[in-house]
Amino acid sequence: MTDHDGRDDLLRKLGQMVEARSHEADDWWDAAKEGRQDRLPDGAPPVEALKPLDDDERARMTEALFGVAPQAEVVDLAAKRRNRIRLGAAAGFAAAAAAAVVLFVTAPSTPALPEYAMVVRSGEKVVRGDTPTTDDYRYVAGSQVDVIVRPRVTVEGTAHLSAVAVDADGTAHSWTGPVVTRDGAFRVGGTFGEDVNLEPGAWRLVLVVSSDPIADPTASWATPPTGARVVEHRFQLEPTSSGTPPGVPSPGDDP
Amino acid sequence: MAPHGSDLQLIERALARDPTACRALVDRLTPAIQRQVNAALVRRRRGARQDVLDLTQEVFRILLDDDGRILRGWDPKRGATLEGWVGMVAERRVLNILTSGRQSGHAEDAQDPADFDQDIAEGPTPEVRAISKQQLSQLLEGLQRELSDQGFEMFRLLFVEQRDVAWIMEHHQMSRDAVYAWRSRIRKTLMKVFEQIESDPATEPGRKQRGAL
Numbered sequence: 001m002t003d004h005d006g007r008d009d010l011l012r013k014l015g016q017m018v019e020a021r022s023h024e025a026d027d028w029w030d031a032a033k034e035g036r037q038d039r040l041p042d043g044a045p046p047v048e049a050l051k052p053l054d055d056d057e058r059a060r061m062t063e064a065l066f067g068v069a070p071q072a073e074v075v076d077l078a079a080k081r082r083n084r085i086r087l088g089a090a091a092g093f094a095a096a097a098a099a100a101v102v103l104f105v106t107a108p109s110t111p112a113l114p115e116y117a118m119v120v121r122s123g124e125k126v127v128r129g130d131t132p133t134t135d136d137y138r139y140v141a142g143s144q145v146d147v148i149v150r151p152r153v154t155v156e157g158t159a160h161l162s163a164v165a166v167d168a169d170g171t172a173h174s175w176t177g178p179v180v181t182r183d184g185a186f187r188v189g190g191t192f193g194e195d196v197n198l199e200p201g202a203w204r205l206v207l208v209v210s211s212d213p214i215a216d217p218t219a220s221w222a223t224p225p226t227g228a229r230v231v232e233h234r235f236q237l238e239p240t241s242s243g244t245p246p247g248v249p250s251p252g253d254d255p
Numbered sequence: 256m257a258p259h260g261s262d263l264q265l266i267e268r269a270l271a272r273d274p275t276a277c278r279a280l281v282d283r284l285t286p287a288i289q290r291q292v293n294a295a296l297v298r299r300r301r302g303a304r305q306d307v308l309d310l311t312q313e314v315f316r317i318l319l320d321d322d323g324r325i326l327r328g329w330d331p332k333r334g335a336t337l338e339g340w341v342g343m344v345a346e347r348r349v350l351n352i353l354t355s356g357r358q359s360g361h362a363e364d365a366q367d368p369a370d371f372d373q374d375i376a377e378g379p380t381p382e383v384r385a386i387s388k389q390q391l392s393q394l395l396e397g398l399q400r401e402l403s404d405q406g407f408e409m410f411r412l413l414f415v416e417q418r419d420v421a422w423i424m425e426h427h428q429m430s431r432d433a434v435y436a437w438r439s440r441i442r443k444t445l446m447k448v449f450e451q452i453e454s455d456p457a458t459e460p461g462r463k464q465r466g467a468l
Contacts, residue, residue: 007442008414014395014445015414021395025294029286032293043300049307050293058281061312065319066269066277114272152319153270219399 001192066153067114067227071193114153116209118231121146126206141193145177147233150185159209161186162217165196166204174217175205198237205233262337270323276334281315287338290315290347295353313352314345333408333426347399347407354400390452397448402441409437 007183031039032050040047045095053061120137139145161173176197177190188207190196206221210228218252224230268276285395292310296302318326318341329340399407412427413419420434 007445010394011410011414011441011445012417014391014398015410015417015466017391017395018411018415021294025290028293028297029290038335040297041300043299044297045302045306049302049304050296051313053285053289053308057308058285059278061285061308061315062278065281065315066272066274068272068274068277115316117316150321152316153272154322156272 065115067229074091113155113159113209113211113227113229114151116149116151116229116231118207118233119148119150120233121148137233138238138240139192139235141240142191144191144207145189145196145233145235147188147205147207148185149188149209149231151209155184157211159184159211160213161188162208162210162214162221163188164206164208164217164221165198166206166221168202169197170222172206172221174218192237193240200237200239202236203234205232207233260330266323266326266329266337270326284318284341285311285337287342288340288345291342291349295346295349299353310349310352314348315331317348318344328404332428335408343408343411344404347402347404350396350399354396357450393452394445394448397451398441398445401444401448406437406441409434410441413438413441 017229028044028050031037033052034049035047035051037044037047040050042051082213151159161179161181163177163179164172165175171219175188175190177188177195180187180189186209188205192198208214208217208221208224208228208230210225212225214225263275265280269280289307289311292307295310296306325344326341329335329337332336335343380443398410402410409423412423420431423429423434424431
């Protein structure tokens, strides 16, 4: 058996496993649709957890992904209401009416923005024990911060970014570093101790993307306008006496 | 208009945030994604409703990142349906998230095509008969993790569907050399995964059976 033969045999065996897993996934999917825990293997999650996403769950996901508000199904709600009236359920009528109100109240007056993804290209992740935390970074004076925020899908119209640095007490300070906009993405930068002067301590760089400019972000960052998207970069600014900057700047490419 | 043309239009309209298309796309693709999410959780014998919701949404995010780069990568001429393509991507990405915790903001392919050209030392020839189901499962998950979406699609074509080279050349507009190059890359990736499993103390069964492998 040559090396290629051996590896191709193994790859074909893996191919058979892919096929088998596909059939297995089909069986489990059918079990979830039918609510049949007995058709899942021992130790599997409860079948209730695996049931197909319902209309509400998919609508919420659509809103989260695209910024598309749940459809105000006036006709459908009215139909549901009529059905419930026909059934003589007064409580059902009240519930349907309440649902309609909620839908109209939550529908934003302006188109919501899509989700934004944040990429941090600077600082050094804080390590506790053996595990880096997912979102805490460390800087000292002289360290550069470099954060890029991109829309997940194309943005209709113009989006505006407001950046504030929020201290541990919740007090917001204007972000004085440069903010560059390109192709719908934002790049927030700065050098601590130079164009960004903050006291040592725990901070959050709060970035609010909104359809309209925010007049005073330091006053209103905690109550962003409807449809705005908020992302945060949490970091620790170490005292200067701590020695060599832990985070070597890595400017990266333009967004 | 051909059904596939409608699918492509649906994708474009959704990426342009046409509300009806956004809803239709989510309704259409959720079962293909959730099927893979469910399977991964069942195999791991863990998971709550929130995990299902989070993972399904995370895969959608990955598909939509960079203005739908991965979603736009679906080409009906290659033979896969939209749901089939999305399901294949979902299978790999769910595994990656569960294994590494990587989220969509870092959803780049695990393997840059350029890495394929790196010279990976030829390892021992795996002796197929001696490999347990558990080890096969580890190898498969490693292969899914290491290969790019395109790489795993090529693995499916070559070793799951066992398409011949001419068929792949015709349907994927690839040269013969390109197909052979992919086959070689997949073999090398297999060996890389094989060696990773062997060198990882956590994979004791593989270590114990080193001689057999």
